[in-house]
Amino acid sequence: MRAASTFFWRRPYWYLALLLVPPLLWFGTVYLGSLLALLAQSFYRIDDFTAQIVREPTLATYAQLVTQPANVDIVLRTLGMAIAVTLACAVIALPIATYMARYASGRMKALFYVGVMLPMWTSYLVKVYAWRLLLAREGIIAWCLGKLGLGGVLDALLATPGVGGPSLSSSYIGMFLVFVYMWLPFMILPMAAALERVPGSLLQASADLGATPAQTFRNVVLPLAVPGIAAGSVFTFSLTLGDYIIPSVVGAPGYFIGMMVYVQQGTAGNIPLAAAFSVVPILLIFAYLSIARRFGAFDAL
Amino acid sequence: MTAAIEFRGVARIYGEVRAVDDVSFAVEPGEFFAMLGPSGSGKTTCLRLVAGFDTPDRGQVLLDGADVSAVPPYERNVNTVFQDYALFPHMTVLENVAYGPRVRGVAKPDRQARARDMLELVQLGAQGGRRPAQLSGGQRQRVALARALINRPKVLLLDEPLGALDLKLREEMQIELKSLQKKLGITFVYVTHDQGEALSMADRVAVFSQGRIEQLAAPRELYLRPATAFVARFVGSANVADAALAQELGAPAPFAIRAENIDVLADSDAAPADRVTAAGAVVAVQFHGAASRWQVQLDAGHLWSALLPDSHRMHGLAVGSRVKLSWPRQAAVPLTPTSGGSSGS
Secondary structure, three states, X not given: OHHHHHHHHHOHHHHHHHHHHHHHHHHHHHHHHHHHHHHHHHOOEEOOOOOOEEOOOOOHHHHHHHHOHHHHHHHHHHHXXXXXXXXXXXXXXXXXXXXXXXXXOOHHHHHHHHHXXXXXXXXXXXXXXXXXXXXXXXXXXXXXXXXXXXXXXXXHHHOOOOOOOOXXXXXXXXXXXXXXXXXHHHHHHHHHHHHHOOOHHHHHHHHHOOOOHHHHHHHHHHHHHHHHHHHHHHHHHHHHHHOOHHHHHOOOOOOOHHHHHHHHHOOOOOHHHHHHHHHHHXXXXXXXXXXXXXXXOOOOO | OOOOEEEEEEEEEEOXXXXXXXXXXXXXXXXXXXXXXXXXXXXXXXXXXXXXXXXXXXXXXXXXXXXXXXXXXXXXXXXXXXXXXXXXXXXXXXXXXXXXHHHOOOOHHHHHHHHHHHXXXXXXXXXXXXXXXXXXXXXXXXXXXXXXXXXXXXXXXXXXXXXXXXXXXXXXXXXXXXXXXXXXXXXXXXXXXXXXXXXXXXXXXXXXXXOEEEEEEOHHHHHHOOOOHHHHHHOOOOEEEOHHHHHHOOXXXXXXXXXXXXXXXXXXXXXXXXXXXXXXXXXXXXXXXXXXXXXXXXXXXXXXXXXXXXXXXXXXXXXXXXXXXXXXXXXXEEOOOOOOOOOOO
């Protein structure tokens, strides 16, 4: 044991290799390997008559993806939802994360962190189905609003063309609410971590130099929290892009990318189209990251 | 003339701790005022009360004669140089310095011109485009100074501004700060735990201990005539004789005696008639270059020190040797027996 320790102490590269090789092997084969396999599949096509996969490189599947209006609709619908969910999560998370990082201390802070993470200990499916009941026409939310005399507001909301529906549980509004609820912790935690790292003296210095609290927030707190917001938004954005359970349990009947992948590789047996659909979120996230980079989101890293 | 800063019976209490306990003083306009004390003595809390980061539980803080207890920091004509400099990491040096005018709505060309002037003033004219992380500690210190001065405050607060710098740089900055203060005529309030810094720069020094001011005086006065045992020990580490030892040595009251006023005699030497002597044993001799500090354990229990030139005839005496300390009677400074000096070393 001692001899082994000395061996590694004298040869730090061996030690590093010992640490890194197993995870890199795992990452390289299982993760990158399957990703490449997926990418390869998307360049195959399915024969319309035999329903057999034709293993020759072709862009036919991608052509089908971008030319069929139904497929384009699915991508745009999913992208719109992902953007809306990300924005809403950022707006809701900011005050909570600010309180957790800057004001709460001791037990209160621990309570908030546990409170934010607690929902993640519950089964994802249980939460989605619970939300369907909460949002149902006869559900508790509609009942509460009715008792408060706000039933009309709900009806007006549901009458909104495009996002409305017969009830919250079968409208895009309801789906949006569930998405926001599900991914909020993934926004709050990185944001709070970024805000924790901002020294209090910077805020004092800003006030000292004449900045009102609003100016301090805009000029000092927000720019320094941006890496955390960017990290959180990558979570909320990509989780929404890839999810297929929430759109199939709650919300309007329109398909989402995740559902499309599920349906195409399962019932339809069109693996190439499923693969092409699952490449879309990857491209969208790359696009998102490069836009964020251009706006300087990672300058403070 | 209205005082630049005035504290009237100010107290700030955190739970059980009286961080500042009934403090009253006034700082004259244009004065270089130092607040000196060990950590936790209340000096930094007083600074925060002036800046507006904290509000007093009792009493009043006045700036230019007006009670500012309800005035937020961003409406006070006071600026601060922070201990950790608190430079904004996501802004360039120039943007940092221009921040004050920026949040006050000064147009961009105007505020950048002013920021460049300020950077010239602190000899950083060429560094405006860099980030704080790319600067050395001394340069960051200057940026913090330029940023705090750009709003032309009536009072500049400095919270241990040189604490993170090495000795040589610290001495250079002391001279620079002092000349800058003379040039600008701004009131400086300088918080430090380093008595050398306070004595060499300040017009007056307030010595803090346990949330109170022990003594407020000019540096020379503070050094030559410390009022309490705490001040005697903290400012220039004088030897203190408490009531019991003073009685034993034939003095009417507790007194302080500076290490440089004490001579070391051999145990066999006769005690001179005009001097007071106390017997003890050498504990350590610390070499300080031109002088050596002799630590002597008195038989009465106190550990005293004497500062002797390196050429002193007793030089080379072994640790543990019996010696006598001797000093002229008139060199003893009588002390008021008050708080802060309870530990009998």
